[in-house]
Amino acid sequence: MYLYLPVALTSINILIPVGLGLAVGLLSGLFGVGGGFLMTPLLIMFGIPATVAAATDSSQIVAASTSGTYAHWKVGNVDFKMGFHLLIGGFIGGLFGVQAIKILKEMGNADFVIKMTYVLMLGIVGAYMFIESIQSMKKNKVEDAKPEKESGVACLLKSLPLQTHYEKSGVTHSALIPIVFGGFVGVLAAIMGVGGGFLMVPVMVYILRMPMHVVVGTSLFQILFNCIEVTFLQAYTNHTVDFTLAVLLLLGSTVGAQIGTVFGRKLKGEQLKILLAVIVLVVTVKIIFELTMTPALLLSQAGGH
Amino acid sequence: MKRFKIQNSRFKIVGFLSLCCTAALLLYCSSVSAELTINTNHDHISIDFFYNGSAVSVSGLSDAGTDLIIKIAAQDGHEMLKQKGKAAGLLWMNMGTLKFEHAPNLYFIYSTKKVDDILSQEERDKYVIGYPALSKHIEIAPVSSDEERSKWFGEFIRYKEESKLYASSSEQIKTTNGNKRQKYYIKTDWPYQAPPGEYLVTVYAVKDKKIIEKAETKVFVEQVGIIKMLSGMAANNGAMYGIISIVVALGAGFGVGMVFRKGGGAH
16 A cells, blocks of 8 residues: 655655564664664665655654663663763764764865765774674683773773763763763764764773663663654754654554564674674675665755765 | 619628638638647646555547647756766765756656657757757756766756656557547556646647647646645644654654553563
């Protein structure tokens, strides 16, 4: 059955957005990412204008991350204190990121810088997570339960002021660390025009040393707030949120997020990390292909990536 | 008595002359040209919740033996499109924006034979019939040379044809020959990609490489019901629309969460 989308001004078979929502919601519940880096290009592929695809996706992420946060909160996997600190950083970082884009656009060639930043970030994060997960899986097999050595960086982080204990995550850090790194992700996410879940997850795992299951719940919590803000701004300033499309997507994604959470609890932290790393690497390879292969059409609607 | 006879013969002459005139007029009308007519199966297309495009058939009567061209087009507009190019000679990405002026958003050309074979170039350019004529009509900026211009016009046509908004084909119009008149008919797929607006449908009768007659009608495409309400709200009341979108998303997220808890799916 086909439905007409009033803002996208196009018609779509309802199975497509519901199916896409289900798949991306599943990833969201599993890994704590919003999935915008997958959903937006897929929607464009199915004929949705780029600006509408990005804005509407943020609206459905609100639903998926509410569903996911709720499921993770019930099993005690959301660190609200850490989430708030990351949000503060993310908000400040977002403001800087928007200014950075303005400067880039004035300098010219902004698209090139944005695309390159995106590919490099995806590639580095994917490769690092992949290698690290394999190494730690091997280590766990050989020498179980050997305490990790503290690196110089970790010692430096411990010497910072405002040390506080994050109960749910079971870690003690300076409150400045999540704020600064949240800010760093906020800057990059604003420049790249994505939610930044794929960056926030590794920051929480490797820098904040949080357990993987708490990372997923907490990441969804802060994504929820980011996407509420983005949805409102897109609807208010750009008028690009398609309500019908958002509802179709969230029908799938809210259920997908619940299923993802159930699956996630059956997998080990290392397995989750390696799966996310593979997905990030596949997306990186896909973007590299897009950049090097001659595109089918040399013209596209203004406003997209 | 004599006077009456003269009057009677005068009446006869006038009657004879008027009969001759009427016959001559009728003969003239039938031999030179009968009116070209055009009809569409509907002049209003409503975009409702389940809209997935429509079908528009164009039909009418013309003189037997004349070739016909049917043009369906939106009013001229302008379009901004991103152009992809190779950055650093290696990577494909958006390199800038091209502006297409006087470009109709929708443009269909159908003809009984190849347009180039039945119509002179001057006439094609004058009435903007066919892609080469459209190429002269649309302004593209910024382009540095004619070569570049023609490359981007070609890309523009490919982009529009991919979106089903441009089409050009010959020998699709069906004609049924009568004695002196012919019926013509064509059924076209109306794409859901065509936005609300007014579209002009024109039929041209062609003889000796010249347009001898044309007839026009209009098709209106408009949103109705929920679709009209939602698109109106998105455009005019963005804040409320945004808040509703967020509340619905939050409600759906919590709702599904509750359902899963009740169903025991999450535990």
